[in-house]
Amino acid sequence: MHRSPPWKQSLRSLLIAPLVAALVPGCGPGEAPPEPTPPAPPAQAARLTSAPTPTQLILEPEADTFVRDSSPNGNFGTNQNLNVDSRYAETYLRFNLSSIPAGSHIASVRLEALAHYGSAYGGDGSVYAHLVPNDTWSETGMTWNNRPAATGDRLGSWWLWYGSTSPLQMGVNASPRLRAPVQQALDSDQRISFRLSSPGYMTVYRSREYPVASERPKLVITYFAPGELPVNTDLQVVALYPMADAQVLSSSPTGNSGKAGSMTVDRTAAETFLRFGLGSVPSNAQVVAVSLVATSSAGDVTPGADGNVYTRLVSDNTWSESAITWNNKPTASSDDLGSWQLWNRAGQYTTQVGINSSPTLVEPVQEALGSDGMISFRLDSPGSRSVYDSREYSNTSARWPQLLVSYFVPPPCPTPTASTPAQVVLEPEADTNVQAATPNANYGTDQNLHVDSSKAETYLRFNLSSIPAGARIASVRLEALAYGGSSAGGDGSVYAHLVPDDTWSETGMTWNTRPPVNGSDLGSWWLWNPNTTPKPLQLGVNFDPKLKAPVQQALDSDGLISFRLMSPGYHTMYRSREYGVASERPRLVISYFEPGDPQVTSELQAASFFPVADASVLMSSPDANSGASMSLTVDRDGAETFLRFNLAALPPTAQVASVVLVTTSSGGDVTPGADHNVYTRWVPNNTWSETGLTWNTRPSTFSCELGSWQRNTSYTTQAGINASPKLVDPVRQALASDGLISFRLDSPGSRSVYDSREYSNTSAHWPRLIVYYSIPTATP
Secondary structure, three states, rough: OOOHHHHHOOOOOHHHHHOOOOOOOOEEEOOOOOOOOOOOOOOOOOOOOOOOOEEEEEOOOOEEEEEEOOOOOOOOOOOOEEEEOOOOOOOOEEEOOOOOOOOOOEEEEEEEEEEEEEEOOOOOEEEEEEEEEEOOOOOOOOOOOOOOOOOOOOOOOOOOOOOOOOOOOEEOOOOOHHHHHHHHHHHHOOEEEEEOOOOOOOOEEEEEOOOOOOHHEEEEEEEEOOOOOOOOOOEEEEOOOOEEEEEEEOOOOOOOOOOOOOOEEEEOEEEEEEEEOOOOOOOEEEEEEEEEEEEEEEEEEOOOOOOEEEEEEEEEOOOOOOOOOOOOOOOOOOOOEEEEEEOOOOOOOOOOEEOOOHHHHHHHHHHHHHOOEEEEEEEEEEOOEEEEEOOOOOOOOHHEEEEEEEHHHHOOOOOOOOOEEEEEEOOOOOEEEEEOOOOOOOOOOOEEEEEEEEOOEEEEEEEEOOOOOOOOOEEEEEEEEEEEEEEEOOOEEEEEEEEEEOOOOOOOOOOOOOOOOOOOOOOOOOOOOOOHHHOOOOHHHHHOOOHHHHHHHHOOOOOOOEEEEEEEOOOEEEEOOOOHHHHHHOOEEEEEEEEOOOOOOOEEEEEEEEOOOEEEEOOOOOOOOOOOEEEEEOOOOEEEEEEEEEEOOOOOOOOOEEEEEEEEEEEEEEEEEEEEEEEEEOOOOOOOOOOOOOOOOOOOOOEEEEEEEEEOOOOOOOOEEEHHHHHHHHHHHHHOOOOOEEEEOOOOOEEEEEOOOOOOOOOHOOOOEEEEEEEEOOOO
């Protein structure tokens, strides 16, 4: 009888665990309000009890050649060399993947080529790999004039430098970006082609025709065969740079080398320490493969001695890059976690790459992911010396140490337990503006609406009859699109006020006959009009929770609600309901729960929270903190934003019904054809510091998205609004624990800039978490 492997059995509970428990039921007759049941914590990936080991396959090209612009019709397919030379020469490689079983999951990919000559002209000397979609090219027929086109983004690179000598140097590209196209090729025609090019340097490599097999190009692939993993989706791979690295020297026992561009491992004389942050790996990920990669520039081996460079776990992650010395270095484990060996051939090699892909790395990385999100290693060798480039190496980050982590996220994502409110988008049934300069004039048929200090006001009336009687209003927002104006000074906010009298006439209202408003303002928006022509389109959005109560009251009475828009300072012009483009007209967006919804049994209350901390992190500045910045950035794989809210003001018995996350964006762009949603993800760890958060220290997130928004590229100022029911369960959980909740914003295919809580012009642009809830009451 076939039995599942132990490591699969250990995941069964993980695959079916929900995110949190269901909503607390309401009170029955004669019952006191119950204490909320703390929701179950989100499922975390269980440690693999018997991790499968991926199979490794080393492929030589089935075809390789280079092309040169100076010989546009020449073919070099039988040459023993491959040339990459600035804009003058490119190399093409094709690999046959048919020896990998169909249906396999690619875990990692690296591309290797051995250089034996070159020159560094200047500029960017990186050798970039690009995908070549057309695999039908002929090794003996390709020329500069008929070479196939490369496509897409760069798939990683290596960097080699040649001066007056010509040592052998190994170019290794282990970028995670190689994995996806190799997986796609495996699942289609089992062929994959790459182009190698460089903007700056000239390098000559061995080709597949070279007689020494060990020096030919290689594609090294690790994979899991069908059935070895309990998922049908592709694996994900991330590359992590160190958040700290340093060597320690026995000859200088109190000296620190944390800022050096190189690190040494040298028998009993030198050891190297590395610490990685796992923030790019989801907190619920199941790690299946890990590789530690380091680029070496020099070394030697004692004849007959053990020349392996061993990786050992360092359990203490508190060591400081700028303070570690031989005397105070932390203790490492006695058992190694794998090793590599670099053979220098009496000085013939310079650049080589040490790669440790031992399966013993998986368990400590999984454990670190479930604890403080950091892992430290020590490199040592009994019988060899090797010098490695550190994270301070300034020529290229391609030579920095890397920790490559392959993982999958156990399905499925939890199903929200909260009811999903219905949404209605209403245009005004009437709108107009009135102007003090023409007190008896009516502008009800105008395509424009004006708000201008004490000179002009706008009136809007909405009909709520499409919302069922007895519905519970969950959230309200008022929107208007501005296309011009001037920022004269003073308070430029545009405030909304309730107009109790709904009988005003769109074609009869004037400045002299305008109806009065009642009560304090119901929120506002703030738009800045630059001195440019034409003015940018800007979307004014008022999502203040104070809008909810009057809309609920109007729904429960005559079904009509009117607002006045006014500003103490600025002049702004908006599209009216008469404007020809429907998407640019004013709107009242209302979410509501249907009558009889069992989870919403009384009128909802609203609470609005600004962040207690917010910050962006940038991959390009992995140690920089942006916590004091007035802006927040989300930019594909280059920037993420973190937000933390304190929900302590909510009553402990609150039954949360809906949640809305709102941000204000001032700019951005999208990659055509890419997923440009801005996703919200839950961050389980609330201990991150606004003034200490960096790309390297950022916490891991729960991989399942909690809703999203998309940016309209036609507008500058606009709001990002996520009202997904998926937000409710994490908020309920936070309310039942310490009252803190953190989110990460990220996007696969867009860049957007948001105002932070440090934005000084107006708090109306700050991020905001709005929670709608009810309080159960006892029945006498």
